[in-house]
Amino acid sequence: MLDEGIISRSKRIISLSELPLGQSAVVVRLPQDQALLARLAAYGLLPGVELQVERQTPAPVILCGATRVALDRKTARAIMVLF
Amino acid sequence: MKIMLVGSPNVGKSLLFNWLTGQYAAVSNYPGTTVEVARGQALVDTMVVEVVDTPGIYGLVPATEEEAVTRRVLWEEDFDLLLHVVDTKNLERSLPLTLALMEAGFPLVLVLNMYDEAKKLGLTIDEGELEKRLGIPCIITIGTSGYGLARMEEAVAEALSKSEAHKGVRGISPVAMGISYSVPIAKYLRQADGMLAHSYPFSSRSIALLVLQGDEEMKGWLSPQEQGSIKTLLPDSDSLTLQVAMTRRRASDSILRGLLFASEKSPQQSWLDSLTLNPITGVPLLVLIVYLCLYRFVGVFGAVTVVDFLDKKVFSDLFNPFVDHIVDSLTTNQLIRELIAHEYGVLTLGLRYAVAVVFPIVTTFFFSFALLEDSGYLPRLAYLLDRVFQWVGLSGRAVLPLSLGFGCGTMATLVTRTLETRRERIIATMILALAIPCSAQLGVILALLARHTLALFIWAMTVGIVALAAGLILDHLLPGNPPRFILELPPLRWPMLRNVFRKTATRVNWYFMEIMSLFLLASVLIWLGRVTGALDRLVIIMTPLMARLGLPPSAAHVFLYGFFRRDYGAAGLYDMQSTLSVRQLTVAAVTLTLFIPCIAQFIMMVKERGLATSLVVVACVFPAAFLIGFLLNSVLSLSLAL
Numbered sequence: 001m002l003d004e005g006i007i008s009r010s011k012r013i014i015s016l017s018e019l020p021l022g023q024s025a026v027v028v029r030l031p032q033d034q035a036l037l038a039r040l041a042a043y044g045l046l047p048g049v050e051l052q053v054e055r056q057t058p059a060p061v062i063l064c065g066a067t068r069v070a071l072d073r074k075t076a077r078a079i080m081v082l083f
Numbered sequence: 084m085k086i087m088l089v090g091s092p093n094v095g096k097s098l099l100f101n102w103l104t105g106q107y108a109a110v111s112n113y114p115g116t117t118v119e120v121a122r123g124q125a126l127v128d129t130m131v132v133e134v135v136d137t138p139g140i141y142g143l144v145p146a147t148e149e150e151a152v153t154r155r156v157l158w159e160e161d162f163d164l165l166l167h168v169v170d171t172k173n174l175e176r177s178l179p180l181t182l183a184l185m186e187a188g189f190p191l192v193l194v195l196n197m198y199d200e201a202k203k204l205g206l207t208i209d210e211g212e213l214e215k216r217l218g219i220p221c222i223i224t225i226g227t228s229g230y231g232l233a234r235m236e237e238a239v240a241e242a243l244s245k246s247e248a249h250k251g252v253r254g255i256s257p258v259a260m261g262i263s264y265s266v267p268i269a270k271y272l273r274q275a276d277g278m279l280a281h282s283y284p285f286s287s288r289s290i291a292l293l294v295l296q297g298d299e300e301m302k303g304w305l306s307p308q309e310q311g312s313i314k315t316l317l318p319d320s321d322s323l324t325l326q327v328a329m330t331r332r333r334a335s336d337s338i339l340r341g342l343l344f345a346s347e348k349s350p351q352q353s354w355l356d357s358l359t360l361n362p363i364t365g366v367p368l369l370v371l372i373v374y375l376c377l378y379r380f381v382g383v384f385g386a387v388t389v390v391d392f393l394d395k396k397v398f399s400d401l402f403n404p405f406v407d408h409i410v411d412s413l414t415t416n417q418l419i420r421e422l423i424a425h426e427y428g429v430l431t432l433g434l435r436y437a438v439a440v441v442f443p444i445v446t447t448f449f450f451s452f453a454l455l456e457d458s459g460y461l462p463r464l465a466y467l468l469d470r471v472f473q474w475v476g477l478s479g480r481a482v483l484p485l486s487l488g489f490g491c492g493t494m495a496t497l498v499t500r501t502l503e504t505r506r507e508r509i510i511a512t513m514i515l516a517l518a519i520p521c522s523a524q525l526g527v528i529l530a531l532l533a534r535h536t537l538a539l540f541i542w543a544m545t546v547g548i549v550a551l552a553a554g555l556i557l558d559h560l561l562p563g564n565p566p567r568f569i570l571e572l573p574p575l576r577w578p579m580l581r582n583v584f585r586k587t588a589t590r591v592n593w594y595f596m597e598i599m600s601l602f603l604l605a606s607v608l609i610w611l612g613r614v615t616g617a618l619d620r621l622v623i624i625m626t627p628l629m630a631r632l633g634l635p636p637s638a639a640h641v642f643l644y645g646f647f648r649r650d651y652g653a654a655g656l657y658d659m660q661s662t663l664s665v666r667q668l669t670v671a672a673v674t675l676t677l678f679i680p681c682i683a684q685f686i687m688m689v690k691e692r693g694l695a696t697s698l699v700v701v702a703c704v705f706p707a708a709f710l711i712g713f714l715l716n717s718v719l720s721l722s723l724a725l
């Protein structure tokens with residue numbers, strides 16, 4: 001479920017590539033590129049969605065709901081999460 | 084009556100399709116593309132229904148060739164019912180697509196498949212309430228065990244009889260109309276609805292939403308007048324795609340509120356996941372799997388054991404002498420005799436090559452491929468190798484066509500179609516044409532250089548460096564961006580053997596239809612070249628080049644025949660080896676490996692990449708092979724080692 005507007009002061013916005021393993025965070029911003037955004041949205045990655053990082057090496061793997069997605073680093077850097 | 088199965092990849096669509104259609108299905112490529120669409124017939128209740136299994140889609144705006152084909156099929160074909168198949172545990176992210184399909188005005192049944200996997204994660208769903216809220220039939224199924232499939236069939240029968248009752252009249256359901264977009268988008272949708280013709284296969288609301296999300300292909304399907312008008316209506320914002328996706332997701336979340344029951348939060352990473360994804364254990368495992376599936380099974384069992392049996396025992400010992408005998412007794416015309424039989428005949432070379440050499444390699448490969456595909460391992464393989472392939476402008480997916488090239492370059496060139504962008508396909512096609520020796524050629528070269536370890540090392544290094552350099556140069560020169568790597572990693576599943584066999588059979592059958600004519604054509608071309616003397620003239624033209632490489636003039640013959648069958652070239656070299664120095668052997672082996680691919684691979688290249696691209700590839704490969712051969716010869720003649 002989307003989890004919008006819950007912003008606590010102790011949290012900060014970082015890029016997905018910096019998110020520590022096993023930690024949950026909420027997506028706040030996706031890349032601007034329309035095609036890329038459409039693909040991420042298709043996997044359920046949208047602002048407000050909670051995700052977890054399972055791996056950062058050799059490339060990021062995230063878990064979003066029951067969907068596991070592998071990303072390249074460049075894309076991961078362009079996704080901002082609230083952690 | 085016609086029904087279509089749509090849904091994301093890896094949701095078990097093909098299993099449901101097989102269940103509905105039984106044994107009889109035809110898989111063909113959608114015209115002008117490289118994407119498979121399966122069609123079959125089912126008996127639903129008392130109705131004979133055509134069933135179409137479409138390639139996987141994540142959304143209605145196409146991002147890949149597969150998605151574009153599915154969208155086209157939905158646009159072009161008249162169907163009575165759509166079955167949206169989803170993986171139940173991914174319902175939250177899949178329901179927005181269900182809503183998009185409802186907005187398009189399609190009569191719909193939602194199939195909640197793989198319910199067993201969802202339950203394992205502690206996820207259950209109140210499908211009766213979901214059905215009420217969505218206003219369409221929702222059926223829980225487990226494709227692998229058959230659970231719920233009879234009910235799915237009943238739902239299909241009922242929906243079909245309903246759709247027959249109000250023939251052709253499609254309306255958007257109140258649920259889909261109730262999705263409330265932001266004020267500017269809602270205003271745009273109203274205006275577009277008033278402006279667009281209502282005779283399109285998609286509702287005007289759906290068309291307007293697709294255009295809003297930057298769907299150029301959809302825009303092109305409208306009348307020129309509408310194209311002009313719709314542009315003026317578009318709201319001014321750069322986040323329209325995001326807004327549409329968010330609106331649908333909110334609508335879908337509110338429909339699901341209180342219906343999904345989760346006892347656990349999220350699937351924990353299993354030991355198998357870390358085993359396959361962690362490079363420390365994943366890479367050795369990958370090497371083992373590639374070794375077993377590709378090398379042992381395809382390379383040794385398929386390409387050596389079975390090929391040897393068919394080629395020697397069946398063709399050389401039985402079939403060829405028999406054909407030679409029959410043809411010789413029927414005609415005394417030497418031209419006709421050589422066209423059909425003897426060394427380069429259509430039956431004795433073309434048919435033999437297709438059946439004895441290519442068929443075993445293709446069958447074993449497609450079997451391995453289907454096994455890896457259905458087990459869900461393939462995306463993990465691509466994930467682990469992605470970094471390496473990024474260097475040469477490819478993504479991890481390229482591991483398949485490239486490793487397949489060591490089996491049969493013709494088939495590997497065909498498989499490059501699984502790569503996502505045209506740019507990647509061109510890079511892979513070039514590397515295949517230039518630097519990957521096929522099994523037949525590899526066998527002879529290994530035998531040739533086996534006794535000269537240093538020569539073998541120089542050969543492998545040179546060819547490897549050339550492959551890498553070709554990739555680097557093309558990555559630099561070709562327009563477009565290096566591929567993005569965003570890939571769903573489905574859970575590992577035990578492949579259903581029946582499905583694997585079926586997939587293998589369909590693909591082998593289809594491939595055979597494609598390739599057979601190429602090999603027959605190749606042997607006719609050899610015959611023509613011999614009859615007209617063109618081959619002899621080409622040998623004369625090539626002879627001076629041989630001197631540049633430090634090779635005797637007779638090597639020209641070897642190179643030319645290498646074009647018709649790569650291993651013929653290498654085998655010719657094998658026959659000459661006593662007259663050649665180690666340096667000459669090394670240079671010849673390198674040049675022959677790099678030299679233009681066999682004629683079947685060239686024809687396949689023309690079919691897949693077009694004539695212009697193929698000619699460019701050949702125009703690069705030909706001089707590159709001789710230049711590198713020349714340079715290698717010069718370097719080696721300076722050193723005393725060889």
